[in-house]
Each structure stands twice: as C-alpha cells, then as structure tokens.
C-alpha cells in the first residue's frame with residue numbers, strides 16, 4: 001500500500017544524504033517535500049502539519065546539523081515521529097474470564113465477515129477455542145459466507161437465521177460458549193452502506209447484552225479519509241477498543257492508516273493484507289514506519305519464516321546442506337516453503353535495501369520461473385530427484401514434455417542445481433546454528 005509514499009520519502013532522503021553537511025534551508029526544503037508526499041498519500045492535513053512541526057523542531061538544531069551524519073539523523077527523527085504518530089501497539093485484551101466477546105462492527109463490504117474468520121483462525125492457532133457468530137440478520141448471504149469460512153478453518157459457527165434479533169443471537173451464543181467452553185466469541189454484526197440510526201441501536205443492544213472485551217471496527221483502507229470519518233461516527237455510539245484496516249494490499253495511498261489513530265485516539269490492532277484467511281498482521285507501528293521509510297521489515301520476514309518453517313525442517317535441511325546430500329526433493333521443499341511465505345515481491349520488500357531493487361525486477365517473471373522450476377522437479381521420478389546424475393538426454397526430454405517446458409529449461413535447472421551443490425560443498429561446514437524456531441502461533 002505505502003509504495004508511492006515510501007518512494008517519495010526515500011527520494012527526499014537520498015537527496016539529503018547526497019549533501020553531506022546540511023543547512024537550515026536544506027532541511028526546510030526536505031520537510032516541504034515530506035509534507036507534500038504525506039498530503040498526496042491522503043494523510044489528514046492537520047495531522048501532517050503537526051507532524052512536520054514536530055520534526056522541524058527537532059531537526060533544525062545545531063545538534064543534528066553539526067553531527068557527522070546529519071541526513072541520517074533527520075531520517076531517524078522522521079522514523080521516531082512516524083512511530084509516535086502511529087501510536088503504541090495495543091494487543092487484543094483477553095485478560096478477563098472467558099468467554100471473551102469480540103464484537104466486529106463496520107460498514108458493508110469493509111471485510112468484516114472475512115476478518116471474523118481470520119481472527120478465529122489466528123486465535124485457534126494460539127490455543128483459544130473460538131466460536132463464530134453470524135449476527136448479521138439482514139443478509140442471508142453473509143450468514144452463509146461465515147458458515148463456509150468456518151468450515152474451512154474448522155471453527156464452529158452459531159447462527160439462527162434472519163428472524164431472530166441480533167442481540168438475542170449474540171446472547172444465546174455467549175451462553176452456548178459458556179456451556180461448551182469456547183474461550184472467545186467473535187460476533188459478525190450487520191453492516192450498512194452508511195452509518196444509520198437503526199444500525200447503531202442494534203449495535204448498542206448487542207453490546208449491552210454481551211459486554212464485549214473488544215469492539216473492533218473493520219474499515220476498508222481503500223476508502224481513504226472516509227475511513228477516519230467512519231471511525232469517528234462509530235466511536236460516538238459504541239466505544240471502540242480498536243480498529244482493523246483491511247485491504248491494505250490494495251493500491252490505497254495509506255493516509256488513513258497514518259492518521260486514523262491520531263484523529264480518533266483509537267488504536268489500530270490488525271491489518272488485513274489479502275483475501276486469504278492467513279492474510280492478517282498485528283499492527284506494529286515500528287515495523288510499519290520502517291517499511292514506509294524503506295528500512296525493510298526483517299522482523300516480519302523472520303516471523304513469516306517461523307510460521308511456515310518448523311525448527312525440525314530447518315535443522316534437517318541444514319544437515320543435508322552441510323553433508324552435501326541436498327537433492328531435488330529438498331530443492332522442491334525449499335521452493336514450497338518460500339512460496340508459503342508470500343509473493344516474492346513482498347518478501348524482497350521486507351529486506352532492507354532490497355525493496356527498491358525489487359521494484360526494478362519483473363516479479364511476475366520471477367514467480368513464473370519458480371512455477372516452472374516446480375513443474376520440472378515434479379515431473380522427475382523419485383530416483384531422478386535423489387540421484388540427479390542419472391538424468392541423461394532421454395530422461396531430460398521426457399521431463400521437459402511432462403512439465404510443459406523445454407529441454408533447455410531442464411538443462412538450465414540441472415546446471416544451476418549442480419553449481420549450487422558445488423558451492424555448498426565448498427562452503428563445507430558453515431553450520432553456525434541459524435536456529436530457526438517454530439512460531440508460537
């Protein structure tokens with residue numbers, strides 16, 4: 001999402017860095033450009049003004065300008081102020097006695113139903129026993145959608161059709177949770193196209209009978225500043241404990257995510273980063289600030305790796321690498337693990353310095369190559385994968401035909417694989433315990 005903003009800010013800082021010593025007017029010019037970039041990203045103008053004023057107060061001083069690395073000092077200040085703007089991370093509060101009720105509210109189409117399932121999946125993975133509740137009684141399709149999603153992630157869904165008031169359904173669900181020892185109750189409430197009185201009354205009733213631990217507003221990041229108004233509107237009637245921004249994978253300019261906390265005082269708790277149920281990230285201001293400033297996001301990358309690669313897998317792979325026993329099966333396994341971590345462009349973007357480089361590469365082409373490689377290895381027999389030296393010309397022809405590629409493609413892959421093997425043998429024992437741990441989630 002923040003690509004365009006990120007590009008512009010990096011250009012500003014590159015220009016600063018090329019100057020060496022900075023004058024007050026250099027800093028002022030840079031700040032004007034930062035201001036423009038933020039406004040273009042649709043950040044609330046009041047927020048921009050205060051943000052820039054704070055940076056100016058810190059940056060235009062002898063301490064920064066006479067330092068050895070003034071440009072870096074300015075970037076550091078912007079980074080810190082961005083984090084400040086985004087607010088402290090506030091995790092879900094599930095500290096009271098179970099069942100904890102999480103009430104999701106929001107306008108229709110914001111991604112509420114999808115988010116209910118995403119949260120359920122996340123909570124289940126962390127050892128909770130979630131119950132999903134279809135409390136949107138106006139759209140039979142929403143109830144059905146939740147039931148389908150619930151099945152996908154193996155989380156039960158409580159629904160009572162469209163004739164029972166939402167508050168009654170919610171109350172029954174909490175009772176059911178007590179009886180059956182579900183630890184969290186996730187309420188998918190009705191959304192409208194815009195905020196209306198009837199909707200608000202219904203939410204107030206649901207809140208009264210369920211006393212939620214969390215009332216989370218799901219907002220669509222693509223709606224820009226409108227998201228901020230929606231948040232204010234809801235917050236006046238049902239006191240929100242958090243916000244969830246969805247569709248941040250889209251091409252929204254990102255301003256809403258940057259201003260909503262500051263304007264409403266309600267913390268962002270999660271980001272929805274795609275249509276798949278695993279596409280959910282806890283909101284972490286420092287990481288987001290680093291990503292926006294092109295400083296990479298190694299921590300998120302490591303977490304993704306930890307979620308997808310178990311400690312045993314990593315250890316086994318390391319052993320094979322050291323012993324030079326790495327075969328095509330292992331190669332395929334590695335490819336699949338990388339693929340599980342997300343689109344290549346995303347992964348590269350999280351590595352400091354590589355984000356910008358990744359933009360110059362054709363990611364579609366790279367993804368296609370990965371698929372091709374996978375297809376070629378999949379067309380090999382078990383024997384061939386374990387003992388690549390038996391891959392003679394006729395076997396290569398068969399593999400090319402089977403995988404819908406050419407013999408050249410197959411040859412190239414085998415050559416790359418041999419080079420890699422050689423390199424690994426040369427590196428020998430580089431085992432320094434890159435101890436990857438299995439994610440706790």
Ligand code: GDP
Pocket residue numbers: 106107108109110111112113114115142191246247248249250271272273274275279
């Ligand atoms: P609701 O009306 O608020 O319950 O919204 P839905 O959960 O039905 O979502 C509306 C549409 O947005 C669906 O097509 C979802 O697949 C899509 N969607 C939800 N969250 C995300 C997200 O984080 N990224 C993207 N790209 N699409 C999303």
